[in-house]
Amino acid sequence: xxxxxxxxxxxxxxxxxxxxxxxxxxxxxxxxxxxxxxxxxxxxxxxxxxxxxxxxxxxxxxxxxxxxxxxxxxxxxxxxxxxxxxxxxxxxxxxxxxxxxxxxxxxxxxxxxxxxxxxxxxxxxxxxxxxxxxxxxxxxxxxxxxxxxxxxxxxxxxxxxxxxxxxxxxxxxxxxxxxxxxxxxxxxxxxxxxxxxxxxxxxxxxxxxxxxxxxxxxxxxxxxxxxxxxxxxxxxxxxxxxxxxxxxxxxxxxxxxxxxxxxxxxxxxxxxxxxxxxxxxxxxxxxxxxxxxxxxxxxxxxxxxxxxxxxxxxxxxxxxxxxxxxxxxxxxxxxxxxxxxxxxxxxxxxxxxxxxxxxxxxxxx
Amino acid sequence: xxxxxxxxxxxxxxxxxxxxxxxxxxxxxxxxxxxxxxxxxxxxxxxxxxxxxxxxxxxxxxxxxxxxxxxxxxxxxxxxxxxxxxxxxxxxxxxxxxxxxxxxxxxxxxxxxxxxxxxxxxxxxxxxxxxxxxxxxxxxxxxxxxxxxxxxxxxxxxxxxxxxxxxxxxxxxxxxxxxxxxxxxxxxxxxxxxxxxxxxxxxxxxxxxxxxxxxxxxxxxxxxxxxxxxxxxxxxxxxxxxxxxxxxxxxxxxxxxxxxxxxxxxxxxxxxxxxxxxxxxxxxxxxxxxxxxxxxxxxxxxxxxxxxxxxxxxxxxxxxxxxxxxxxxxxxxxxxxxxxxxxxxxxxxxxxxxxxxxxxxxxxxxxxxxxxxxxxxxxxxxxxxxxxxxxxxxxxxxxxxxxxxxxxxxxxxxxxxxxxxxxxxxxxxxxxxxxxxxxxxxxxxxxxxxxxxxxxxxxxxxxxxxxxxxxxxxxxxxxxxxxxxxxxxxxxxxxxxxxxxxxxxxxxxxxxxxxxxxxxxxxxxxxxxxxxxxxxxxxxxxxxxxxxxxxxxxx
Numbered sequence: 001x002x003x004x005x006x007x008x009x010x011x012x013x014x015x016x017x018x019x020x021x022x023x024x025x026x027x028x029x030x031x032x033x034x035x036x037x038x039x040x041x042x043x044x045x046x047x048x049x050x051x052x053x054x055x056x057x058x059x060x061x062x063x064x065x066x067x068x069x070x071x072x073x074x075x076x077x078x079x080x081x082x083x084x085x086x087x088x089x090x091x092x093x094x095x096x097x098x099x100x101x102x103x104x105x106x107x108x109x110x111x112x113x114x115x116x117x118x119x120x121x122x123x124x125x126x127x128x129x130x131x132x133x134x135x136x137x138x139x140x141x142x143x144x145x146x147x148x149x150x151x152x153x154x155x156x157x158x159x160x161x162x163x164x165x166x167x168x169x170x171x172x173x174x175x176x177x178x179x180x181x182x183x184x185x186x187x188x189x190x191x192x193x194x195x196x197x198x199x200x201x202x203x204x205x206x207x208x209x210x211x212x213x214x215x216x217x218x219x220x221x222x223x224x225x226x227x228x229x230x231x232x233x234x235x236x237x238x239x240x241x242x243x244x245x246x247x248x249x250x251x252x253x254x255x256x257x258x259x260x261x262x263x264x265x266x267x268x269x270x271x272x273x274x275x276x277x278x279x280x281x282x283x284x285x286x287x288x289x290x291x292x293x294x295x296x297x298x299x300x301x302x303x304x305x306x307x308x309x310x311x312x313x314x315x316x317x318x319x320x321x322x323x324x325x326x327x328x329x330x331x332x333x334x335x336x337x338x339x340x341x342x343x344x345x346x347x348x349x350x351x352x353x354x355x356x357x358x359x360x361x362x363x364x365x
Numbered sequence: 366x367x368x369x370x371x372x373x374x375x376x377x378x379x380x381x382x383x384x385x386x387x388x389x390x391x392x393x394x395x396x397x398x399x400x401x402x403x404x405x406x407x408x409x410x411x412x413x414x415x416x417x418x419x420x421x422x423x424x425x426x427x428x429x430x431x432x433x434x435x436x437x438x439x440x441x442x443x444x445x446x447x448x449x450x451x452x453x454x455x456x457x458x459x460x461x462x463x464x465x466x467x468x469x470x471x472x473x474x475x476x477x478x479x480x481x482x483x484x485x486x487x488x489x490x491x492x493x494x495x496x497x498x499x500x501x502x503x504x505x506x507x508x509x510x511x512x513x514x515x516x517x518x519x520x521x522x523x524x525x526x527x528x529x530x531x532x533x534x535x536x537x538x539x540x541x542x543x544x545x546x547x548x549x550x551x552x553x554x555x556x557x558x559x560x561x562x563x564x565x566x567x568x569x570x571x572x573x574x575x576x577x578x579x580x581x582x583x584x585x586x587x588x589x590x591x592x593x594x595x596x597x598x599x600x601x602x603x604x605x606x607x608x609x610x611x612x613x614x615x616x617x618x619x620x621x622x623x624x625x626x627x628x629x630x631x632x633x634x635x636x637x638x639x640x641x642x643x644x645x646x647x648x649x650x651x652x653x654x655x656x657x658x659x660x661x662x663x664x665x666x667x668x669x670x671x672x673x674x675x676x677x678x679x680x681x682x683x684x685x686x687x688x689x690x691x692x693x694x695x696x697x698x699x700x701x702x703x704x705x706x707x708x709x710x711x712x713x714x715x716x717x718x719x720x721x722x723x724x725x726x727x728x729x730x731x732x733x734x735x736x737x738x739x740x741x742x743x744x745x746x747x748x749x750x751x752x753x754x755x756x757x758x759x760x761x762x763x764x765x766x767x768x769x770x771x772x773x774x775x776x777x778x779x780x781x782x783x784x785x786x787x788x789x790x791x792x793x794x795x796x797x798x799x800x801x802x803x804x805x806x807x808x809x810x811x812x813x814x815x816x817x818x819x820x821x822x823x824x825x826x827x828x829x830x831x832x833x834x835x836x837x838x839x840x841x842x843x844x845x846x847x848x849x850x851x852x853x854x855x856x857x858x859x860x861x862x863x864x865x866x867x868x869x870x871x872x873x874x875x876x877x878x879x880x881x882x883x884x885x886x887x888x889x890x891x892x893x894x895x896x897x898x899x900x901x902x903x904x905x906x907x908x909x910x911x912x913x914x915x916x917x918x919x920x
Contacts, residue, residue, distance in 0.1 A: 059818055079821040080830075092819035096837045105833070106823035157824065 008032035008068070009193050010056065010161065015065035017051050025051050027217040029065070033195065035160075038187050040196045042204040043214030044240070052214075053163050053197050058082050069161070080109075085154035085162040085192075089169055091146045093138035099125075099149050100134035106157040124156040127186065144175045151183065155190070162187070164196045168203065180207050201241050205229065213237050234275055235363040238286040245287045245332050248365065251276050258357055260304075261285055265327040269304050270357040275364040282365035289321075291359035292334040294343070294351055305354040308332065310345045320344065326353065421897075424890035427668040430660070432544040433476045434463040438664040446658050446682060457640035457651075458603070461501060462568075465596040466575050468495040470583070472545050482885045483670065483679075484659040490650030501643045502595025504636045505602040512631035513624035522597070523556070523589040525621035526573050530560020538574040542582075554581035556588040565604075565613055572600035605629055606638065658682055671891035695875070695892065699899070702871045705786060705793075706854035712794040713801035713850045714843060720798075721805035721842070726814070739802050747796065751863045754792040758783040758864065784866025792864050797853055801846035808842030844911050852900055872896060 010033040017026040026048040033039050041049035054060040056067060058079030066073050074082060093102050100121055107117045125131045128148035138146055147167060154162055164183075168176045184207045187194045198204055204211045205225040212222045213236075221228060221237045232238035235246065252268070253260035259273040261283060269285065276283045293299055308324035319335050322345050326332035334353065336342050345351065375383040431438050436459035444452045467473040477491030509516040516522070535558050542550045556577045563570040576597055577588045584591075604610055611629050644651040662680050663670060670680045677693040678685045687693070720739065724732050742750060757763045760779045768774040782788055812835065820830035858873040865874070872892060879889035907913070 057818075057822055059821075079818070080824050080826055082822075083824070084822060086819065086822035088815045088819055090813065090815060092813070092815040094816060094820075094834055094838075105820070105825070109823065109825045109829055153823065163822075 007071075009035040009037070009070060010195070011068040012052070012056075013066045013068065015052075015055065015062045015067060017048070017055060017060065018063045024063075024217055026055075029217075029219065031212060031219065031222070033193060036188075036191045036193055038184060038194045038196065038207060038209045040198060040204040040208040040211045041214055042198060042201060042211050042240075044199060047214040048217040049197050049212075049214040050165060053165055053195060056195065057084055057086055057163055083157075083159050083161075085157070085159035087150050087154045087162070087164040087167040089166045091138070091150035091167075093146055093150055093153070095138055097137075098134065099130070099136050099138065099141070102138070102149065103134075103153050103156050106153065110157065120156055120158075124152040127155070128152045128182075143171050144179065147171060147179060151186070155186075155192070159192070161193045161195070164194065166198050167196075168198075168200075176203070183207065205241070213240060215240070231274075232286065232361065232363070235284045235286065235365075238361065238363060243289050243333060243335075245289060245292070245326075245329075246284050247287075247327055247329060247332075248282065248284045251279055251281045251283055251362065254279055259362055261362055263327045267304075267306050267327050269306065269360065270355075271360040271362040272358050274361045276362045283362040284365055285360050285362050287355055287360045289333040289335040291355055293354050293356075294334070294336075296352065296354065299354045299356070303354050303357075305352045308351055308353050310347050310349040310351065312347060313345050315344075324351075324353070420886075420890050421894050422890075423887050424671050424894050425667045425669065426887070427663060427670070428544070428666045429476055429479050430664050431666055432547075433467045433472050434460065434660075435541055435544065437463045437660075441657075441661050441664065444657070444661065446654060446661055449654050451641065451652065451654060452657055454639070454641055457644055460644065461498070461599065461640050462572060462575075462596055464491075464494060465498050465502070465594065466542075466579075467545060468498050469579055469594070470542075470546055478884070480659060480663065482674075482883075482888065483663055484656060486650065487656060487659065490648050490656065493648045494644065494651070497647045499595050501640070501647070502599040506595050506598040508631070508635055509598050509601060509628055511634075513627035515621070515624040516598070516628070517592070519592040520589055521621055521624060522573065522593050525619075525625070526559055526562050526570060526577075527556055527589075528559025528561060528619075529557055531558025531563040531570060531574075534558055534563045534570055535574050535578070538571060539578055542575070542578055550578060550582055552582055554578055554588060556581065559619075561617075561619065565617060566601065566610075567604065568600040569597060569604045572597045601628070602635060603638065605632060606635060671887040672895070674888050675891040675895055695872070698870075698872045698875055699895070701786075702855055702873075703899070705790060705869075705871070706851050708790055709793050709797060709854045710801075710847050710851045712790065713798055714847065716794065717798055717801035717805055717846065718839075718843075721802045721809055724802070724806045725809035725812075739799055742796065743799055747859055748863075750796055751792055751860045754788070754795070754860075754864055755783060758788050758791065783864045784869070786865070786869040788864035788866070789861045789869035789871075792860050793854060793857060796860060797850045800849040800853060804845035804849065805839065805842040808845070809839055812838050840911075844907075848904070848907065851903070855900060856896060 010031075012029045012031040015026060015029040016024055018024050029048075029052060031052075041052060043049045051060060055062050058074070058077065062075060067075060069082065069084075093099075094105070097105070103121045103124055104117050107120060112120075121134065122131065125134060128151055130145060130148050130152065133141065133145065133149070138149065141149065147170075150167065154164075167183075168179050171179060180203055183194075196204075196207065205228070208225060210222060210224055211228050213220045213228065215236050221233045223231075228237065229241055232241060238244050239246070247261075247263050247269070249261040249263035249269075251259055251273070252262045254273055254276065257272055259271050259276065260268055261271050262268050271283075271285045296305070299305070306326050308326040310322060311325055311330065312323040314321040314323070318338055320338060320342065322334050322336070323330075324332045324334065377383050377386040379386075437456060440456040440459040441452060444456060446452075464473055467476065473491045473495045474488070477488040480491075481488035506516075535554075539550045554577055558570060558574055573593060576593045580586045580588050580591050605614075605625075605628055611632075614625060614629060617625065641651075650656050658681075662682060668680070669685075673680050673685050675695050677688050677696050679688050720735070724735055724739070727735065755762075759765070760781065762782075764782060765774065765779045769776050769779065774780060782791065816834050816838070817830050820834040821827070825833065855871075856873050857871055858877055861869055861871045862874050862877075865871070873896070876889045876892045876896075879885045879892070
């Protein structure tokens, strides 16, 4: 995407971080973020994503490596001189100041005059549709309102880079979805670069231009959401993003973008080799529940199929979720759309399932 | 939905008003809660509220004067006293009988000590007079016994005065005894007063009743078998010498009519009755109008005198006046106590704030070690800590030695760090420091580090972030710590006593002095009450300025 780290707006170069001198929390991180990009760092807790964000903000120092902002190394610049806006997990709105005072704070410390401050505060509040709330105390606001104020405060001094550390974690589902939409809109409207940390994969998929999936101190995959979902590069990403059926087996035949996998139960299936290179490699194949096909007519005539027994049928409104016993595994899930002609399976029914070879990815064991 | 169209109070399902049902349902719970706290409540009331209440009551209570000398006080009412004349004979007469009674019960010395607080020397006036009251009454006894030897017999007296109809006077005298001694004088005295005698010889009847009550109840003797006090003889002499007594007694023909007639006949040889001269002869304190003024000023049952004393004023006949400059100590002491407590509170904030910050922000392991260091003083006896400061602070002590060794201080001019206010401030700051650190710590612990980070990310320098974001949020802790330290400091006693010398003592040391050395409990109580009111007033002021909601002892 970028030729060198110098071209990127933000760049991590071989960054490592250790707290205790014994274990690395971040292992050799290399990441380039473009101007105006919305990048999400996604991963389970303890994967190092928040540490990366804190290093970028300046609250943690990198043990090794360099962080560049617009081509300049910022390792030795204290946080208050970096000019990076930040939204915290619990908003960190100053409880002893009113909303307007909270917003005035970054402008005051920059020595901005009163009238200019007021214009900017008004514009920022209007931007998050909180124009009438300037006189309130943070404690008098609801969670969603506090969230908006925190966002306005991070944006009021017009930073070019905004960091968000799980900003929606404390909101309920509906509000969260609404705010996801608003934040992305605002970020794109203002053209600011955003680095967003979350452990919620739906949030990452819906908001981001690119998602960096963190695990064990490394970026496991860095791709746009659709690529990440449809073409996971390893079994961690496949497991972490969305729901996934996994079956393990051994590669018995491989040719170009097709391979044959012999499952531990003895059944053979078609798959697309991703992390396997030779016959005899152990592999975990991954199939999305919505890509499993029950209708044989849609599969190619020579496709391998598996027998399955329905164990459970769950009605979820928009979709049906059916749990099967397939190839010795009791938690094989298929999802089907709630269409008028869709079959509602009853437990005990024996069915035959298959898939397009491209949808079944043979990953690392 | 239930039917809610009916008007009037809301009813529960069985038709009882809802409020009544609710109260009934909650009563059990409330009762149970009350029973749970009952032991503590009883403990607090018995060991705290009652003693403190009685102590505070002592600051105005003054019944000892009117209780011991009730008739004297009555007689003194008409005496103005401003023009330097002594009270008239009537007062001295009443004093004789009151004192006689008090001296028999050994109550006169207590009154002497009480009045000595107000006027030095009063105590010895009472003590010496008490010993010689018999001498004042003796001439009358001799005279009566000369007039008729029957007066030497206790039975004669008994026969004269016993009868019926004088019960009221007996009860009145019984009440006077009870008032003076402070306990009940109930019980049979084996004697009933004749109503006729109570009228014919009122003073004697009263004096004889006094004696009879004392003899029967305190001495546990039989009234008819004992000889009365000299005071009874004096009273009879007074009654007989009164105008019109002879004509009234002429018609008397009851028991002892003959000795009485003989005594009346002997009236011309009655020695002169001049109690004033007699008292002044025993102790010239009774000739001092100043003493009499003091007695009159402090005659009411309740007095503001202790409080006036406590603010360096004294009570005169014309109202309160300031004491002479050389005797003013308490106001100065109060002001010093307040100023030094403020200084101690201030130093505790300055020293405690960084420690509390470290405690709240260090990793758990180091914070625990630090916490132990903070709490260590709590586990050491207060006396030991203060004595340790004595070792450190004295002129040949550790601190001076080090300063001299380092060359900061010349050996000849060692610093005077104790037996003055410096010593008190240093030692008390150290002792009270945990009371500042702990509330501060518990408040700081609740301030998430993300606030400081947020402030810095918004462009604030470390100092601005601290001063504008962290510090305002820690103010409740400072408030709580300050109240604790200040209130503890203002009433501190041991430390100023040990390291304070004369310049560094607090008002509480003075209170302790009055409680245990001078035994002027009234003044101690007044000083204590003023201290209590001061603390409450400051608390109120604090609430007005800072707001008590802004005080937090923890999350």
